[in-house]
Amino acid sequence: MTTEKVDVLVIGAGPAGTVAASIIHQAGYTVKIVEKLKFPRFVIGESLLPRSMEALEEAKFIDAIKEKGFQEKFGAKFVKGNSVCDFTFKEQHTQGWTWTWQVTRADFDKTLADTVEKMGVPVSYETTVTDIKFNGSDSVTTVEDLQGNKHEIAAKFIVDGSGYGRVIPRLFNLERASNLQPRKALFAHTVDVRRSMADEPNRITAVVHKPGVWIWIIPFSTGVTSVGFVGDPSFFAEYPGTPEEQYRAMLEAEPYTRERFRGVDMVFEPRILESWSATTDKFYGDGFVLTGNVTEFLDPIFSSGVTLACVSAQTAAKLVIRKLKGEAVDWEKEYMEPTMQGVNTFRSYVMAWYEGTLDTIFFSKDQDPLIKNQICSVLAGYVWDETNLYVKNHNTALKRLARTIELTQILKQE
Numbered sequence: 001m002t003t004e005k006v007d008v009l010v011i012g013a014g015p016a017g018t019v020a021a022s023i024i025h026q027a028g029y030t031v032k033i034v035e036k037l038k039f040p041r042f043v044i045g046e047s048l049l050p051r052s053m054e055a056l057e058e059a060k061f062i063d064a065i066k067e068k069g070f071q072e073k074f075g076a077k078f079v080k081g082n083s084v085c086d087f088t089f090k091e092q093h094t095q096g097w098t099w100t101w102q103v104t105r106a107d108f109d110k111t112l113a114d115t116v117e118k119m120g121v122p123v124s125y126e127t128t129v130t131d132i133k134f135n136g137s138d139s140v141t142t143v144e145d146l147q148g149n150k151h152e153i154a155a156k157f158i159v160d161g162s163g164y165g166r167v168i169p170r171l172f173n174l175e176r177a178s179n180l181q182p183r184k185a186l187f188a189h190t191v192d193v194r195r196s197m198a199d200e201p202n203r204i205t206a207v208v209h210k211p212g213v214w215i216w217i218i219p220f221s222t223g224v225t226s227v228g229f230v231g232d233p234s235f236f237a238e239y240p241g242t243p244e245e246q247y248r249a250m251l252e253a254e255p256y257t258r259e260r261f262r263g264v265d266m267v268f269e270p271r272i273l274e275s276w277s278a279t280t281d282k283f284y285g286d287g288f289v290l291t292g293n294v295t296e297f298l299d300p301i302f303s304s305g306v307t308l309a310c311v312s313a314q315t316a317a318k319l320v321i322r323k324l325k326g327e328a329v330d331w332e333k334e335y336m337e338p339t340m341q342g343v344n345t346f347r348s349y350v351m352a353w354y355e356g357t358l359d360t361i362f363f364s365k366d367q368d369p370l371i372k373n374q375i376c377s378v379l380a381g382y383v384w385d386e387t388n389l390y391v392k393n394h395n396t397a398l399k400r401l402a403r404t405i406e407l408t409q410i411l412k413q414e
C-alpha cells in the first residue's frame with residue numbers, strides 16, 4: 001500500500017472542509033481533501049446566513065461564489081395565517097454583513113471545492129476514509145477508492161468535515177444522542193412560475209402550517225424554489241401515497257402554498273430526511289478537530305447549518321495553524337466553548353420555535369424595534385456577540401419577552 005504525507009488531511013469537501021482547507025493552505029501548509037462522493041452532489045441546506053460570509057471571505061471564496069449568480073438573500077420572513085413577521089438583515093444589532101445567498105448546494109459546494117483546488121489543495125473524489133490510526137497527534141488514515149484500492153495518508157493533523165458521514169465520531173465511539181426531538185422533512189425543488197417578485201425571491205419564508213409543522217420556501221435565482229415541510233413524523237403519517245402524492249397534498253392543504261405551487265413541475269421527486277439531529281462527546285482530540293455538522297446539527301428552522309459549518313471550520317483552521325507552529329492551544333477554551341456558545345444559542349431559538357414562544361414574539365402586534373434588531377442578529381448568525389442580550393441570555397430572554405407580550409395582551413383585553 002502506498003503512503004502519502006501531508007501536514008493536514010481534511011475529510012469531506014463540503015463548506016466545513018473547504019473553508020478549513022483554504023485557510024490552512026494559505027498559511028503555507030500542505031493540505032489534502034478526501035471526499036467520498038463525486039461533485040456536484042446533492043445535499044440539503046440552501047439558505048445561508050450573513051455570518052457565514054466572514055468565513056467565506058477569509059477562505060477567499062467570495063469572488064468565485066459571486067460569479068455563479070446565486071440568489072442574494074437580505075432577510076427572513078415568518079408567516080402564520082394572515083400574520084407576517086419580516087426581518088431585514090440591514091436592521092440588526094450587530095455590525096456585520098447584511099446579506100448572503102440562497103444556493104443550490106450542489107453548485108455552491110462544487111464552487112468552493114473547485115476554488116480550493118485551484119489554490120493548490122488536491123481534492124480526491126470518490127475516496128472514502130475507512131480507518132484512522134493515531135500515534136500521538138500523528139495519524140495514518142486509510143482511504144479506499146471506488147475500485148476498492150486502498151491507500152494511506154500520513155498527516156500531522158486531521159480536520160473532520162465529513163458532515164452526516166461523522167467519520168471520527170463513528171470510528172472512535174464519540175457519538176451522543178441529541179436532546180432535540182426527532183423530526184422529519186419532505187422537500188423538492190419546484191419550478192416556481194407563479195412566484196411573486198416583490199419581496200419574495202430575496203429572502204427565505206418559513207410558514208407555520210400547524211403547531212410543530214412548518215414549511216421552508218427558498219427561491220433560487222434560476223426560477224426554481226426549494227419547498228420543504230418539516231415536523232413530527234406523525235404529521236407525515238396523516239398523508240397516504242407516494243412522496244410526490246404526499247407532497248402535493250400538503251402543498252394543497254396550506255393556504256399560503258396552495259395556489260402558487262398547484263400542479264408545479266419538480267426538478268426531482270420529493271425526498272425524505274429524518275432524525276438528523278446528532279452530537280458528539282467532544283469536538284477535538286490529540287491530532288484531530290471536528291468541524292461543521294460532525295460537531296452538532298440541530299434543525300433547519302433558522303438555516304444555521306452551513307454558517308456553523310463555516311464558522312467552526314474558520315476557528316478550527318486558525319487553531320490548527322497555531323498547533324502546527326508549535327504553539328500551545330487550549331482546545332476546550334478556544335474551540336469547544338465558542339462552538340458550543342453558537343450551537344446553544346441556536347438550540348434555545350429552535351426550542352422556542354417548536355414550543356410556540358417565538359410565535360408569540362414574531363406575530364405580536366406591538367414589536368419593540370430594538371428587540372427585533374437584536375433577534376434579527378441571531379437570525380443573521382451573529383450568535384457570538386454577547387453585547388446582544390438575546391445572545392447573552394438566549395435561554396431566558398425569549399421566554400421572558402413572550403410572557404411580557406402575553407401579559408400586556410391580557411391587560412389590554414381587561
Ligand SMILES: Cc1cc2nc3c(=O)[nH]c(=O)nc-3n(C[C@H](O)[C@H](O)[C@H](O)COP(=O)(O)OP(=O)(O)OC[C@H]3O[C@@H](n4cnc5c(N)ncnc54)[C@H](O)[C@@H]3O)c2cc1C
Nearest residue numbers: 012014015016036045047129162163165292293300305306
Ligand atoms: C432538512 C434539512 C434542511 C436544512 N436546511 C438548511 C438551510 O437552509 N441552511 C443551512 O445552512 N443548513 C441547512 N441544513 C443543514 C446543512 O445540510 C448542513 O449543516 C451542512 O451541509 C453542513 O456542512 P458540512 O460541510 O459540515 O457537511 P456536508 O455539506 O454534509 O459535507 C460533508 C462531506 O463529507 C463527505 N464524506 C462523508 N463521509 C465521508 C468519508 N467517510 N470519507 C470521505 N468523505 C466523506 C460527504 O460526501 C460530504 O460531501 C439543513 C439540514 C436538513 C436536514
